[in-house]
Amino acid sequence: MAAGVLYTYPENFRAYKALIAAQYSGADVKVAPNFVFGETNKSAEFLKKFPAGKVPAYESADGKVLLSESNAIAYYVSSAALRGADAATQASVWQWASWADSELLPASCAWVFPYLGIMQFNKQNVERAKQDLLAALKVLDGHLLTRTFLVGERITLADIIVFCTLIHAFQHVLEPATRATLVSVTRWFNTLAAQAPVRSVLPDVALCSAPPTYDPKKYAELAGNKKESGDKKKEKKAEKKEQPKKAQKEEEAPLEPKEPAQADPFDSLPKGTFNMDDFKRCYSNEDEAKSIPYFWEKFDPENYSIWYAEYKYPEELAKVFMSCNLITGMFQRLDKMRKQAFASVCLFGGDNDSSISGVWVWRGQELAFTLSPDWQIDYESYAWRKLDPAAPDTKQLVQDYFSWSGTDKQGRKFNQGKIFK
Amino acid sequence: MSACNVQVIKQIGKYYNVPVGTVCYNTDKVLTTVLNKQSIEGFATIVLKLASSGGVKLSQEQMLLSYQWLEHLAMYVNQASANPAFALGFLKDINKALEKNTYLTGQSLSVADIAAYYVLYPIVKRLSVTELESVMHLSRWTRHIQAQPRVCTSQPPLTLNTLNLSILAPAVH
Numbered sequence: 001m002a003a004g005v006l007y008t009y010p011e012n013f014r015a016y017k018a019l020i021a022a023q024y025s026g027a028d029v030k031v032a033p034n035f036v037f038g039e040t041n042k043s044a045e046f047l048k049k050f051p052a053g054k055v056p057a058y059e060s061a062d063g064k065v066l067l068s069e070s071n072a073i074a075y076y077v078s079s080a081a082l083r084g085a086d087a088a089t090q091a092s093v094w095q096w097a098s099w100a101d102s103e104l105l106p107a108s109c110a111w112v113f114p115y116l117g118i119m120q121f122n123k124q125n126v127e128r129a130k131q132d133l134l135a136a137l138k139v140l141d142g143h144l145l146t147r148t149f150l151v152g153e154r155i156t157l158a159d160i161i162v163f164c165t166l167i168h169a170f171q172h173v174l175e176p177a178t179r180a181t182l183v184s185v186t187r188w189f190n191t192l193a194a195q196a197p198v199r200s201v202l203p204d205v206a207l208c209s210a211p212p213t214y215d216p217k218k219y220a221e222l223a224g225n226k227k228e229s230g231d232k233k234k235e236k237k238a239e240k241k242e243q244p245k246k247a248q249k250e251e252e253a254p255l256e257p258k259e260p261a262q263a264d265p266f267d268s269l270p271k272g273t274f275n276m277d278d279f280k281r282c283y284s285n286e287d288e289a290k291s292i293p294y295f296w297e298k299f300d301p302e303n304y305s306i307w308y309a310e311y312k313y314p315e316e317l318a319k320v321f322m323s324c325n326l327i328t329g330m331f332q333r334l335d336k337m338r339k340q341a342f343a344s345v346c347l348f349g350g351d352n353d354s355s356i357s358g359v360w361v362w363r364g365q366e367l368a369f370t371l372s373p374d375w376q377i378d379y380e381s382y383a384w385r386k387l388d389p390a391a392p393d394t395k396q397l398v399q400d401y402f403s404w405s406g407t408d409k410q411g412r413k414f415n416q417g418k419i420f421k
Numbered sequence: 422m423s424a425c426n427v428q429v430i431k432q433i434g435k436y437y438n439v440p441v442g443t444v445c446y447n448t449d450k451v452l453t454t455v456l457n458k459q460s461i462e463g464f465a466t467i468v469l470k471l472a473s474s475g476g477v478k479l480s481q482e483q484m485l486l487s488y489q490w491l492e493h494l495a496m497y498v499n500q501a502s503a504n505p506a507f508a509l510g511f512l513k514d515i516n517k518a519l520e521k522n523t524y525l526t527g528q529s530l531s532v533a534d535i536a537a538y539y540v541l542y543p544i545v546k547r548l549s550v551t552e553l554e555s556v557m558h559l560s561r562w563t564r565h566i567q568a569q570p571r572v573c574t575s576q577p578p579l580t581l582n583t584l585n586l587s588i589l590a591p592a593v594h
C-alpha cells in the first residue's frame with residue numbers, strides 16, 4: 001500500500017483528490033509539514049524532484065516514486081476498487097478525470113474567482129464562464145439521473161475527482177435556485193460530501209446559500225497585498241497566485257503538533273566573548289559604517305568562525321524571484337540556527353544570468369549544519385570556504401556582503417540581499 | 422399477498438446472514454417470529470432486529486427513518502400488490518423521495534433500502550417501460566441496490582429497460 005508525503009498548501013482542492021482517495025484505500029499519505037507555498041516548491045531541493053515546481057506533488061516514503069499532477073497522484077494512492085476492476089471501467093474513470101480538467105475546471109475558476117476577489121470581475125467573462133459550467137453540469141445531471149455514481153454502481157476515483165473539482169462552484173456560485181435545476185448532480189454531490197472518508201478530509205462543505213455578489217473592494221485589497229509582497233509573483237496568473245495566498249493565512253494553516261522543545265545544538269559549544277544578539281542589534285539599528293567596525297572589534301576568532309558560501313548551480317537560476325525564494329527558503333529551514341548565526345546572502349546579476357553567494361558567521365569552528373539533522377537540506381547546494389579572520393580579503397568580503405555592495409567573481413552587479421539574523 | 426412479507430423477511434435474513442426463526446402471522450394477523458426465545462412482532466421491528474443481529478449499528482436518527490420507511494412499506498404493499506393503479510401512486514411517492522436522496526434514509530445504504538428492494542421487487546417487475554419512465558429515480562435506485570453485494574442471491578436482478586436507461590446506459594448484463 002502506498003505511503004508517502006504530499007506537498008501542498010492547505011485547502012487545496014487538487015490535493016483533496018489524493019487525500020480522499022487515501023482515506024478510501026487506507027494509503028498512508030501525510031501532508032508535508034512546514035510547506036510554504038512559493039518557497040518550498042521553488043527550492044532547489046523541490047525542483048530537483050519536481051521540476052515544474054507545482055503542487056500538489058507526491059513523494060513516496062522510500063523516495064522512489066515522485067509524482068506531480070493531482071489526478072496521477074490520486075490514482076497512485078487509490079485502491080483497485082477506486083481505480084476500477086477492468087480496462088473499460090478504468091478508462092471511464094480516466095474519461096471523467098479528463099472531462100473535469102477540461103470541461104469543468106476552467107469554467108468553474110472563471111466563474112468563481114471574480115466573486116472571491118482573486119480575479120478581476122468582467123461581466124462578459126463571468127457570464128460566459130457561467131454558461132459553460134452550467135452546460136457541462138447539464139451533461140453530468142443527465143448522466144446522474146439514471147446512475148447513482150459516475151462509473152458502475154460504486155464510488156470510484158471518477159467521483160472523487162469530479163467532486164473535488166466542483167467544490168468551489170458548490171460553495172460559492174451554485175445557489176439554491178441553480179441547484180434546483182441540477183437535481184441529480186446535487187443529490188450526488190451531497191452524497192459524496194456525506195461519506196465518512198470524504199468528511200475526514202473535508203468535514204463540512206457549506207453549500208452556497210444565495211446568489212453570489214461581486215465585491216470590488218475585495219479584489220482591490222488582494223491586488224494591493226500582491227504589490228506589497230513584492231514583484232515575485234507578478235508573472236503568474238491570478239488564479240495560481242491568489243488561491244494559495246488565501247490558503248496561507250495563518251488561521252487556516254493545518255494543525256501541526258507542536259514539536260517538543262529541543263536543546264539548541266550550539267549549546268554544546270563554548271560561548272566565547274562575541275555576543276551575537278548585540279551585534280545583530282547594532283547591525284539592524286546602525287549604519288554599516290558603524291556596525292562593521294563594531295563586528296571586528298567584538299569578534300571572537302577563538303570560538304566563532306566566518307564562512308564564504310557560493311551556490312553551486314548558478315546556471316539553474318532563471319528568474320530573480322526564484323533565486324530570492326531559494327535564499328529565504330533556506331533561511332526558513334535554518335530557523336533554529338538563528339540564535340548563534342548571522343549571514344548576508346546576496347544575489348548578483350539579473351534574470352538568467354545570476355549567482356548567489358554570502359558571508360556567514362556562527363559559533364564554533366566547524367560547518368554548523370552538521371550539528372542538527374534539520375539543517376542539512378540546503379547546505380550541500382553551496383560550496384563552503386572557511387575564511388581567515390585575519391586576512392585582508394576577508395575584511396573586504398565582510399565589508400562587501402554586510403553592506404550589500406560590490407560584484408560577484410564574474411563582475412555581476414549586486415541585485416538583492418537577504419540577511420539571516 | 423401476505424406471503425410476500427414472510428418471503429421478504431427470509432431474503433433479508435439471508436442478506437444479513439442471520440437466522441429469521443419461524444415467521445408467521447399470529448392470531449391478530451401480525452407478522453411474528455421467535456428469535457432467541459423472544460417473540461418479535463411486526464414487519465418493521467423484525468427487520469430492524471435482523472439488521473442489528475447482522476451487526477448493523479444505527480444512529481437514533483437512522484433507526485427512526487428506517488422504521489418509518491419499513492412501516493410505510495408494510496402498510497401499503499399489500500394494496501399495491503393487488504391494485505396496479507394504486508401501485509403506481511405508491512411507487513411515485515418513493516420515487517419523489519429518491520430524487521434528492523441517493524438512498525431512502527439519506528446518504529448511505531441502510532436496512533430500509535435492502536428491505537424496500539425486496540418488498541418492491543415484484544411490483545417493479547410488473548411495470549411497463551412507460552411506467553418505469555415515470556419513476557426514473559426509483560429505477561436509478563433499484564439498479565444501484567441490486568448491484569450491491571449479496572442482494573441478488575435468491576432472485577435475478579430486474580431488467581430495467583426504460584427508454585432513458587437503455588439509451589444512456591446500455592444494459593450490462
Ligand SMILES: N[C@@H](CCC(=O)N[C@@H](CS)C(=O)NCC(=O)O)C(=O)O
Pocket residue numbers: 014041053054055056068069070071236240243244
Ligand atoms: N494540473 C495540475 C495543476 C497544479 C497547479 O497548477 N498547481 C499550482 C497551485 S494550485 C501551483 O503549484 N503553482 C505554482 C506555480 O505555478 O509556480 C494538478 O492538477 O496538479
